[in-house]
Every structure is written in C-alpha cells, then in structure tokens.
Amino acid sequence: MAAGSTYEPIATQTSNGSASTITFSSIPSTYTDLIFVVKSAGSGGSVDTTLRFNGDTGSNYSRVYVYGDGSSTVTASVPNQTQIGSGVNAIHHFMNYSNSTTYKTVLGRYWEASSISLEMCILWRSTAAINSIAISIAGGGQTFTNGSTFTLYGIAAA
Amino acid sequence: MANTFELIASSTVGAGGASSIDFTSIPSTYSDLLIKCSLRTGEAAIYTDIDITFNGESARQWRGFYAVTTSLGTSTNTSFNIVAPATAANSTASNFSNCDIYIQNYTSSGVKSIGSEGVSENNSGSNFVLNMSGNTVTNGTAVTTINLVPFGGNSFVQYTTAYLYGIKNS
Numbered sequence: 001m002a003a004g005s006t007y008e009p010i011a012t013q014t015s016n017g018s019a020s021t022i023t024f025s026s027i028p029s030t031y032t033d034l035i036f037v038v039k040s041a042g043s044g045g046s047v048d049t050t051l052r053f054n055g056d057t058g059s060n061y062s063r064v065y066v067y068g069d070g071s072s073t074v075t076a077s078v079p080n081q082t083q084i085g086s087g088v089n090a091i092h093h094f095m096n097y098s099n100s101t102t103y104k105t106v107l108g109r110y111w112e113a114s115s116i117s118l119e120m121c122i123l124w125r126s127t128a129a130i131n132s133i134a135i136s137i138a139g140g141g142q143t144f145t146n147g148s149t150f151t152l153y154g155i156a157a158a
Numbered sequence: 159m160a161n162t163f164e165l166i167a168s169s170t171v172g173a174g175g176a177s178s179i180d181f182t183s184i185p186s187t188y189s190d191l192l193i194k195c196s197l198r199t200g201e202a203a204i205y206t207d208i209d210i211t212f213n214g215e216s217a218r219q220w221r222g223f224y225a226v227t228t229s230l231g232t233s234t235n236t237s238f239n240i241v242a243p244a245t246a247a248n249s250t251a252s253n254f255s256n257c258d259i260y261i262q263n264y265t266s267s268g269v270k271s272i273g274s275e276g277v278s279e280n281n282s283g284s285n286f287v288l289n290m291s292g293n294t295v296t297n298g299t300a301v302t303t304i305n306l307v308p309f310g311g312n313s314f315v316q317y318t319t320a321y322l323y324g325i326k327n328s
Contacts, residue, residue: 007163012327037190037327039262039271068225068234068290089271089292091260111273111292113222117234119275119290151189151327153162 006156007035015040017146024152025132029098031154036133038090038110040148046139047112049090050083051122053104053130057082065120084122086110086135088148092122097130104130162326164188171318175200179306179320186265186300188324193259193304195320197244197276201312204228204249205278205287208242209307210259212270215297222272222293229284242276243289244308244318249280254318255287264301269294 008031013022027034038049052061061084064077078085086092087110094106106122124130133152137144166188169179184191199206205228225234226243242257257276264270275290306320 007325009162009327037262066225066227068223070223070234070236073225073227073232073234089262089273091273109273109275109290111222111271111290113271113292113294115223117223117225117273117290117292149327153325153327 008154010152010154012149012151015144015146015148017043018143020143021134021136022144022150023132023134027131027133027152028154029129029131030156031098032096032157033155034094034097034130035153035155036092036094037151037153038086038088038135040088040150041145042088042137042139042142043145044139044142046137046142047088047115048138049086049088050136050138051086052083052134053124054126054128054132055134056124056126060125061122063120063122065118067116067118069116083136087112087116087118094130100127100129102127164324166322166324168321169319171314171316173316175313175315176318177307177313179314179318181304181322182302184302184304184322185324189327190325191261191264191301192323192325193320194323195242195257195259195306196254197242197257197318198254198315199244199246199308199312200315201246201308201310202248203246204230204285205243205255206246206312207240207309208244209239209309210241211239211305211307212295212297212301213299213303214305222291224289224291226287226289228287239293240291241272241274241293243278243287244314245278249278249285253278253280261301267298267300269296270301
C-alpha cells in the first residue's frame with residue numbers, strides 16, 4: 001500500500017473456550033475506520049452473535065439486512081434493539097467511528113455455511129466515539145470455542 | 159509501520175482471454191487472504207458465476223449458500239464454490255463486475271471459511287446482479303494455489319483483473 005500501511009491490527013483475541021463475550025476496549029481514536037474480523041464458532045452450535053458498543057445497553061441499535069439461506073431470500077429491518085445480531089464468521093466495517101458528532105454506521109456481512117449468507121447495515125444511535133466493541137455468542141450457556149479469533153484493524157486516511 | 163495488508167500478486171487478462179485466473183505459490187505468512195477482482199466473461203448472458211478452487215482440488219469439499227439478486231429476480235441456493243459474479247456479454251461493453259473474496263484461516267489444515275460479495279451494475283432496469291455467498295472448505299491442507307474459473311467453460315475477457323492481498327493480524 002502507498003505511504004506505509006494504514007490497515008493495522010489494533011488487537012487480536014483468541015478464545016480459550018470459556019468466554020461467552022469478547023471485548024475490545026480502549027480502542028484508539030487515531031484511525032478513520034475500523035475493520036472487525038470474526039472467525040468463531042459457538043460451543044453449542046450457535047451461528048449467531050450480538051454486538052454492543054461502549055457498553056451501551058439501551059435500545060439504540062438497529063439494522064437492515066438481506067440474507068439467503070438456501071431456500072428463501074429475506075430482507076427486513078429490526079429497530080430499537082439493546083444489542084444487534086451478527087454471525088460467527090463476519091467482517092464489519094465501522095465508518096467514522098471516532099467522531100463525536102454523528103450516529104455510527106456499520107456495514108457488515110456474515111456467513112455460515114450450514115445456514116446463511118447475510119449483508120447488513122447497523123446503526124448505533126449515539127454520537128459518542130466508539131471506544132469499545134463487545135461480541136457475545138448467542139444461545140444460553142454457550143461459549144466461543146477454543147481457537148476462535150477476533151481481530152480489530154484500524155484504517156487511517158492517507 | 160508494519161505492513162499488514164500487502165499485495166501478493168495480480169493478474170490482468172490479455173487480448174486472447176483466459177479460461178482461468180491462477181494464483182500459485184501463495185506464501186503462508188499471512189492470517190487471511192483477500193481477492194479483489196473486476197471480472198467479465200464472453201458468455202451470452204447477464205452474468206456468469208465464478209467458481210473457485212484451492213490447490214487444484216478435484217473433489218468438492220465445499221459447503222455453503224449464496225443469494226443473488228438480478229433483473230430476473232432474487233434467489234438463494236446451495237453454493238458449490240460460487241464466490242462471485244462476472245459481468246457477461248449481454249451487459250454493456252466495458253462494464254466489469256466488482257468482487258471481494260475473503261478467505262479466513264487459509265494456512266490451516268482445518269476448515270477454511272470464505273465470505274464473498276460481488277456486484278455488476280448496468281445503468282438500466284435489467285442486467286444487474288448482486289451476489290453474496292458464504293462457504294466452508296475442508297480440504298485438509300493449507301491453501302497455496304487459487305484458481306478462479308467461469309462456470310460453463312466460458313472465458314474471462316481482456317482487462318479482467320484480480321488482485322491477491324495478504325492480511326496479517328499481528
């Protein structure tokens with residue numbers, strides 16, 4: 001890439017098999033965008049995860065999505081959530097995550113070969129800079145399997 | 159500053175066309191691979207599905223799904239290596255699709271996960287396509303060779319391009 005790398009790994013976490021939530025905290029505000037790459041599995045076979053930002057448990061999350069599951073294609077929107085759905089294999093692009101003036105938008109896609117291929121747009125109705133991202137495995141009592149990896153990259157404008 | 163997003167190789171199809179795009183001797187020094195490609199085939203159709211194979215595999219060990227929206231409607235089905243759409247000959251000349259193919263755990267002997275998306279837009283009410291797919295591969299070896307091949311024996315046309323990037327997570 002020109003002028004040095006701007007696609008830098010901020011942190012990688014690997015599950016030891018006991019965690020149901022992985023949190024990236026103290027995210028630096030020195031980048032323009034974030035890329036969050038998830039390679040995981042649920043101990044009970046869950047193919048769903050949820051995301052939260054800055055520990056916000058309010059009903060401030062929404063998303064619109066389209067997916068195919070091999071038998072039907074579906075598009076829908078889900079407003080006013082306290083956390084927002086994602087998948088166990090995913091790439092999420094956070095745009096302008098560090099400003100303190102606009103709501104935050106995430107373009108994401110996730111896939112699971114046994115069930116789904118999905119693309120979505122997440123809206124977090126907060127003007128706060130994103131300084132933490134937490135991902136949890138859905139399904140009661142499940143954990144991320146040993147070796148699941150989660151990497152957060154930072155992209156800086158030129 | 160560490161280089162964590164590097165161009166490994168690129169391919170541009172010449173005047174004679176090409177039946178495949180091949181990346182060989184892929185180093186094992188990255189965490190993930192990303193292919194960014196701009197594709198067109200000579201097939202007399204709206205678009206052509208693009209097949210991907212690793213290490214020249216002949217036995218299919220893939221499983222996945224894809225969803226596609228075109229001027230013909232929306233559909234979803236089991237994916238047999240389909241990772242991208244290529245614009246085909248029934249679209250306006252000089253129009254090429256854009257696609258991302260993200261390959262996780264490519265150096266692993268275990269399961270590789272592949273997520274991809276691609277689009278071809280034609281400035282009309284027809285001949286557009288949006289494709290997304292997810293696949294897993296259990297071929298048991300690290301990926302050292304990747305082949306992109308149009309379905310149906312079709313060929314890529316001149317100016318088709320593909321870029322292979324390596325991404326490190328540390």
